[in-house]
Amino acid sequence: MSTTATNTNIEPHGPHGSELNYLNHSRGLWSWLTTLDHKRIGVMYLVAILSSFFLGGMFAILVRTEHVAPGSTLMGSDMYNQMFTLHGAIMVFLFIIPGIPAALGNFMLPIMLGTKDVAFPRLNLTSFYLWCFGAVFFVVALLSGGIDTGWTFYTPYSTSLGAGGVIPAVMGVFILGFSSILTGLNFIATIHMLRAPGMTWFRMPLFLWALYSTAIIQILATPVLAITLLLLITERAIGIGIFDPALGGDAVLYQHFFWFYSHPAVYIMILPAMGIVSELVATFSHKHVFGYKFIAFSSIAIALLGFLVWGHHMFVTGQSALAGTIFSLITFSIAIPSAVKVFNWLATMHDGSIDLKSPMLYAMSFIWVFTLGGLTGLPLGTMSTNIPLHDTYFVVAHFHYVMVGGTVFAFLGGLIYWWPKMFGKLFSEKWMVVSWALIFIGFNLTFFIQFIMGMQGMPRRYANYLPEFTLYHQVSTVGAWVQLIGFLVMAGVLLHSLMAGRRCGMNVWGATTLEWQTASPPPHENFHGTPYGGNLYDFQNIDYDEERDDYVRAAEPRQAEH
């Protein structure tokens, strides 16, 4: 059986970690810093992004710990403003927007596509260095007095008062924006031009459809952020007078500009996550994805519709009722493609052979938590209910549900799913499940109660609160600490796997996409020979091979059942 495996890509020496792979292809720090290999760039991004997540998380812990009692616990109000601003800015711009595309996408996209690298490898490295450069500016901002404007940098506070780090921080975001744009550009060109033979658009894995839709948003929306930030900087530095009412400007204009990017940005955050969930659900249900084309097109639909709804962040700014109504209606319509995905995932799972491994736990958590978070977007998108809920903890809970319960869960699921592929090592499934449980429970403890708090009127970004909210805040803070423990356990599991994990084969989970048809870790040029991209989600023909402790393609292809 094993000798008749039909894949042309099997490493002659055997699939258990080839002698030569991208990690040992060349040695030395300089070879990493000047690499053009998308896999190495992906790994460097991963380290950078996980570090940012840790840093942003530390600010979150500080914010939540401050709230364990009313009044000042650890810090004064000014410092509190800095804490939530830094938490938001670091998490949004350094972690979640680059997150999945840069760390996982860079690594997996060319391999899943069946090609050797992205279309523009040097541009890829440039994107990475731009990310680093932007991060440096954040450090400069911290040293220049920090930022206390909220991650949204609303005018006129950010242009006239605000802490001293506003200009360096905004410059940092500007640079990070270009990192994002160039990554998106690279992915678009790669997907258009470098698909493997046999891989038509509708034979691409759904993760790639997700990355493609994300890339469209990245290239169209981020330049608008760039110009907004430039306007902000010049306003603050030399008082050009576009946003400052005292100089004849319009402060709400800033909000229009800002949200024109930042709403599509949230789809940059969620679309790749949904793509990962599609992959996980297919693999761990051992079943082809139900409604493949619907999921693919829904990604594009979400990307495009996302450009038309920015005003739902601004219902209370005095924009006209007509504008509000239109934004509200289109906001509702985005629920449709999102729901299409959820139903298709569930239909994929139905009658499948479900394997409750740790990545699947994250995928299933995503479906549940994202649905909840998405549903709470509806009262926020309705003008009448938005008014009492705007700027309360309800909003905070909503976006944490979709960004943490959504994107972070999917990111973690994808990370551990592809971990054996990237590093050739297995991790302790038991302890990974433990960390998942801690994170899941902690997450819900932290944020569910915030919906209630928000409906009771607890405003966001407030350093202090009325005594009647104390218990809610304490529950939320306990949840934050439980999450922290969960993340630390997970970090421990992954580090242990790197140092002492068991070697693994090509196809640990029995998946069908092309990255599982090459060695773990992959060779420098991704494949030996040219892969053929035709067998997407073809679980009928994947069998477990006892001898190799690996999944291989069946010798005689079986006909699909329908």
Next chain:
Amino acid sequence: MSEPPTTTKTPEQAPPPPPEHHQHPPYQAHHFDTMVQQVDAGKLGMWVFLATEILMFGGLFCAYAVWRANNFEAFDIGYAYLSWEYGAFNTLVLLASSFTMAWAVRAIQLNQQALCFTLMGLTLLGGVIFMGIKAIEYDTKFSAGMGPGIFYEAPERAVKYFAEHPEATEVAGVADSPEVADAGGTAETADAAPQDDASGEADGQAAASTNTNGTALPSGGEVAEQGIVERVERKTARHADLAEMPEGYYWKHPPEQLLQARPFFSIYFLMTGLHGIHVLIGMGLIGWIMLRVKQGEFNSEYNAPVDLVGLYWHLVDLVWIFLFPLLYLI
């Protein structure tokens, strides 16, 4: 869902192995299978990048539109101080440079190395002339006190200017200006035909400004006006002889109207400044490609980089084609 029968392949039906290593052209990157693929990918990448540039300038154009809608007076007053002749000349220069750039691309496609180099040099020259004119314009503006934001001292200068040049207060409206009167300006408007276009403008503007009780800003009252003047005074470092004007320059509006025109100059400098930065980037790229042409790197088979840099230069030109009428002509 029925799959076509050739979906799963045995090794015999797999696609042929790629050509022998090092049989590809020297300028083909290793991750591409054919030169056509590489060139097409490059073109797609460049066009996507141009789309991002358009989105970015689009944001600025949007700001222009909003500003103009909210502060029309600013534009009506401010644009009178721009020299449309300089702008028109710059437009022609950039158009010509786009022409030479396009010709340069054609030349290298026909393997005319020297011609390509010369034409790119001419394109570069066009860029230099453009930036030179812009430098002159900027210098004139700054010396006249019409810079962006805090560098805008026009109202103060006008007050002082009219105080020292009573004959200039012939411009209708200036004589009635309280600030000029305060500064010791004379009420002698007396005889002589005021300049037609200036007075025509000023008449209209004077009517508008007196209608609004002399408040200079659409959104503020006197308090806001005070605030700006104070801020400008506080932050302005240069206090050169405020009465001196560059050659051929003169104030056409009373100080309170000049105060209204402040936003116009902010947006003028923002838009032309960002555009100018892109011209400089384009010039750098052209210079780099010229070096590579000189080194014989391009020929009729391989000239994609020349083409792509040409595309960038055309975009820079296109943005100016929009900028020119919006700032100089209307």
